Amino acid sequence: DFDLGADLTAGIQRIAKRYQVTINMLMQTVWGILLQKYNGTDDVVFGSVVSGRPADIPNVEHIIGLFINTIPVRIRSQVDSLFSDVMKQTQEQSIASHTYDTYPLYEIQGLSELKQDLINHILIFENYPVEEQIEQLGSGDESSFTITGAESVEQTNYDFNLVVLPGNTIHMSFGYNALAFERESVEQIRGHLVQLLEQVTANPDIRVHELDMLNEQEREQILSAWGDTATEYPSEQTIHGLFETQTAQTPEQTALFFEGETLTYRELNERANRLARTLRSQGVTKDRLVGLMTERSVDMIVGIFGILKAGGAYVPIDPTYPEERIRYMLDDSGAKLLLTQSHLVDKAAIDGHVLVLDGEQTVYHEDDSNLEPWSGPNDLAYVIYTSGTTGQPKGVMLEHHGLCNLKTYFDQTLRIRTSDHALLFASYSFDA
Incomplete structure (x- = not known):
């Protein structure tokens, strides 16, 4: 009251x-x-x-x-x-x-x-x-009108x-x-x-x-x-540039573990460099979209870093999607190059070129050194497609500086350290 x-x-x-x-x-x-x-x-x-x-x-x-x-x-x-x-x-x-x-x-x-x-x-x-x-x-004669013990509950x-x-x-x-x-x-x-x-x-x-x-x-x-959430973060960096910095600091630490297979930071970085050189020879350059359709594997992570290091942006495609949705995403994004695995080639309905990451013919260049960077913080890193529940799926374009910002959040707020292990539990085609 x-x-x-x-x-x-x-x-x-x-x-x-x-x-x-x-x-x-x-x-x-x-x-x-x-x-x-x-x-x-x-x-x-x-x-x-x-x-x-x-x-x-x-x-x-x-x-x-x-x-x-x-x-x-x-x-x-x-x-x-x-x-x-x-x-x-x-x-x-x-x-x-x-x-x-x-x-x-x-x-x-x-x-x-x-x-x-x-x-x-x-x-x-x-x-x-x-x-x-x-x-x-x-207000008149007091004896003429009297109310006692009256209560009301509303x-x-x-x-x-x-x-x-x-x-x-x-x-x-x-x-x-x-x-x-x-x-x-x-x-x-x-x-x-x-x-x-x-x-x-x-x-x-x-x-x-x-x-x-x-x-x-x-x-x-x-x-x-x-609202006081402003913080310093490497806004002039790319996510693969930060990865190369980490590799220089902890080259022999395990970076990736999958079903018994492990890669150190150095090994992952070198393999991504070799793939990136091949991608550049295929015409991948700054802001060029490259499709990536793999199951959970070392190939998935190598493919992501290879595309980024080449200067391009990856479009993750879950191989469990219906073929119609896969075809739509490839057509809508305009990707002319798709990285995939040998057992998924039949799903690769693309009007362009397909590279098989685990095929008999190697897609890896001999030179494993770091490449001269072609992309910057305001260039595309990846494109995530919405679920399409309200119509056709739509591609959302994400730039490097946003991802570098997120990396700073993991460092400062979640306090992720070199001794921590992160489990990939969501599909890589969702922006988690």
């Missing part, structure tokens, strides 16, 4: 009067905009409680019963919408929807795409002065309720399910709501996208504490 204070209440009343809207509509609009900012959308829906005693029902004031109903409220805005315009639109929408105040909520939800999940919390504007009437009744099936009680100072109450919300979060929502109310009363013609729900402390925490 909290009060908005006399000054903010007076500001709200002033703005509502100036634009000829009710305080309820102003509060609904501000709450809707806060939801928009929380959810990153310009279209939100929440519930509102209305009186179910429409005047057009004959003698409705003489009918006994609980005449209230919950209806959905929809707040929409555009990129350049003014708050005042959205508020007036909310008022017009409310007037137009009075016809449906007695319409059952379950039928409204049934007609929506979201069905029963159309709303998940409600805003209640209590503009019926029950307490004032009771006080007036008891409960809804929603996890979050906002109650607004107008007056000389607007009082607000947040009722929430403590299993769904922490008190700290609810207090933060209170702060954000008050922050928006102060801004719109100061300037009702402010654009919605200019409204800022954060206070200075929160902004400082986001920018200076959580």
Whole structure:
């Protein structure tokens, strides 16, 4: 429970009067905009409680019963919408929807795409002065009207309720399910709501996208504490350049282990150099895409480094993919060269050249020394294809500096050391 204070209440009343809207509509609009900012959308829906005693029902004031109903409220805005315009639109929408105040909520939800999940919390504007009437009744002869031991408990099936009680100072109450919300979060929502109310009363013609729900402390925490992620990393390097540096430092340490076969950094580097020279003779150069379709093997890692050292970028293709997807990836990428293994050649449907990494005819050059680098940090390292669940798969192009950044993260945050072993558990056609 909290009060908005006399000054903010007076500001709200002033703005509502100036634009000829009710305080309820102003509060609904501000709450809707806060939801928009929380959810990153310009279209939100929440519930509102209305009186179910429409005047057009004959003698409705003489009918006994609980005449209230919950209806959905929809707040929409555009990129350049003014708050005042959205508020007036909310008022017009409310007037137009009075016809449906007695319409059952379950039928409204049934007609929506979201069905029963159309709303998940409600805003209640209590503009019926029950307490004032009771006080007036008891202000005469004290013996004529007495209430003792009266208690009331209000409960809804929603996890979050906002109650607004107008007056000389607007009082607000947040009722929430403590299993769904922490008190700290609810207090933060209170702060954000008050922050928006102060801004719109100061300037009702402010654009919605200019409204800022954060206070200075929160902004400082986001920018200076959580957002302070800048770090130095070898931004002028390539990933194969970093590999060559590591090879120079630990040449005889095991770099790769597969089913009993091991390669030291020196052996892996030399084998990749020999393959890279062959690839350059096949026309591989900077940013040239080269397909790579292998099973888990030493060939896979050698193929990756060979393509990178040649200056090209590899396109990993999982050999378990359907042949139609393999063909699409090769065609879409425009790769004219594919590295594969002898037992996978039949799947190599490419309009170009195929090199077999484990074939009888060697694809490895005699010279195993490091090559003169042709690619730089802003050149492509590899292209990963999306799953294609929302249409055709799309190739995402990744450059060396991003991968070098990731390598720094592994060093500094995960603290990967020379004694650690990393297991390849995901397909190499996913960017893990």
